Amino acid sequence: MTAETTVTTTAAPEAAGRLLDVRNLHVTYASGAAAVRGVDLAVDAGQKLGVAGESGCGKSTLALALLRLLPAGTKVTGEILLDGEDVLAMKWGRVRAVRWAGASIVFQGAMHSLNAVHRIGDQIAEPILLHKKATPAGAKKKARELLEHVGLPGARADAYPHELSGGQRQRVMIAMALACDPRLIIADEPTTALDVMIQAQILRLIEQLVAEQDLGLIMISHDLAVLSDTCDRLAVMYAGRVVEEGPAEDVYERAQHPYGKALSAAFPRIGDPSSRFAPRGLPGDPPDPSALPSGCTFHPRCPVALDVCATEDQSLRAAGAEHSAACVHVGAPVPEPSAPAVEGAP
Numbered sequence: 001m002t003a004e005t006t007v008t009t010t011a012a013p014e015a016a017g018r019l020l021d022v023r024n025l026h027v028t029y030a031s032g033a034a035a036v037r038g039v040d041l042a043v044d045a046g047q048k049l050g051v052a053g054e055s056g057c058g059k060s061t062l063a064l065a066l067l068r069l070l071p072a073g074t075k076v077t078g079e080i081l082l083d084g085e086d087v088l089a090m091k092w093g094r095v096r097a098v099r100w101a102g103a104s105i106v107f108q109g110a111m112h113s114l115n116a117v118h119r120i121g122d123q124i125a126e127p128i129l130l131h132k133k134a135t136p137a138g139a140k141k142k143a144r145e146l147l148e149h150v151g152l153p154g155a156r157a158d159a160y161p162h163e164l165s166g167g168q169r170q171r172v173m174i175a176m177a178l179a180c181d182p183r184l185i186i187a188d189e190p191t192t193a194l195d196v197m198i199q200a201q202i203l204r205l206i207e208q209l210v211a212e213q214d215l216g217l218i219m220i221s222h223d224l225a226v227l228s229d230t231c232d233r234l235a236v237m238y239a240g241r242v243v244e245e246g247p248a249e250d251v252y253e254r255a256q257h258p259y260g261k262a263l264s265a266a267f268p269r270i271g272d273p274s275s276r277f278a279p280r281g282l283p284g285d286p287p288d289p290s291a292l293p294s295g296c297t298f299h300p301r302c303p304v305a306l307d308v309c310a311t312e313d314q315s316l317r318a319a320g321a322e323h324s325a326a327c328v329h330v331g332a333p334v335p336e337p338s339a340p341a342v343e344g345a346p
């Protein structure tokens with residue numbers, strides 16, 4: 001994102017002890033695509049939150065918004081409280097300081113994220129030097145230690161990305177994400193391009209690092225089975241909204257929203273890539289975020305839609321202990337979080 005991006009914030013009441021507290025986040029691209037529409041999320045230290053949903057539902061947009069990495073002209077409103085400080089209200093110098101050191105992202109497809117012409121040790125050392133966390137010699141030493149920490153020999157620091165396997169490259173990306181000791185890791189489809197065995201290894205590594213270092217984790221995937229195996233809580237997104245949220249096992253085993261049900265039925269086992277774009281039994285495609293359906297945006301595909309669904313949108317309602325879903329068939333509405341609306345921009 002550049003300085004041209006429009007960011008509107010609301011004044012933040014203290015987020016008591018929360019590592020990350022996202023409130024009423026909206027992201028609209030310059031094209032008019034409303035990719036994120038009123039998302040509330042919270043992550044505590046040591047907690048793993050999974051974000052699931054079909055291709056195009058806004059998962060990566062949400063991840064990029066958290067560190068203000070969206071392209072110029074994108075409109076972002078709401079609050080992103082990282083350790084109580086609103087990322088959307090930060091000056092650019094502060095945003096740069098928070099990236100890597102406060103929170104870092106592991107992207108899908110390590111080959112494209114790593115620079116092909118630089119040795120991996122130098123690439124891991126780069127953010128350490130950028131953030132003045134060590135001298136050049138110290139950064140080099142730390143890069144080797146980080147490689148060993150993610151299960152690669154320190155000597156691989158001298159290798160170029162093309163000399164590593166896909167799984168090894170993803171380990172390098174994780175080492176890089178850990179380089180400046182962040183409190184929060186955002187992993188956007190970190191295992192999608194990997195085979196099932198390597199995927200399981202990388203997931204265990206992420207779990208182990210989160211537990212050891214008391215990090216917060218947001219893990220993004222289209223695969224609810226992978227997320228329920230790794231995460232404490234799950235949020236299911238549809239058309240830029242969280243339509244179901246709750247304890248991971250509860251959401252995976254006892255989904256209440258018709259879309260959550262379809263998604264969990266689509267992934268009977270970890271790593272099944274066949275259902276990435278269309279959960280089985282669900283007709284049609286997710287809507288275009290520039291031309292969303294009226295009412296509940298899921299109604300054109302919903303097998304249990306009522307007449308009212310074409311005109312009335314539903315907010316999240318209690319669907320069990322700490323479990324909520326946005327559907328007319330589910331319990332009573334959950335009270336909205338209150339935040340005073342005050343305009344401001346960095």
Ligand SMILES: Nc1ncnc2c1ncn2[C@@H]1O[C@H](COP(=O)(O)OP(=O)(O)OP(=O)(O)O)[C@@H](O)[C@H]1O
Nearest residue numbers: 029031033035054055056057058059060061062289
């Ligand atoms: N730079 C952009 N400009 C305009 N629209 C965009 C841009 N990036 C994404 N979009 C649109 O925003 C919506 C959400 O995209 P996003 O990449 O966040 O989805 P996703 O859930 O991460 O999908 P996937 O599972 O395929 O990675 C899509 O409709 C997409 O076409």
Ligand code: SF4
Nearest residue numbers: 296299302309327328
């Ligand atoms: S609100 Fe209506 S259309 Fe939306 S998920 Fe529930 S039943 Fe289906």
Ligand SMILES: [Mg+2]
Nearest residue numbers: 059060061188
């Ligand atoms: Mg994505």
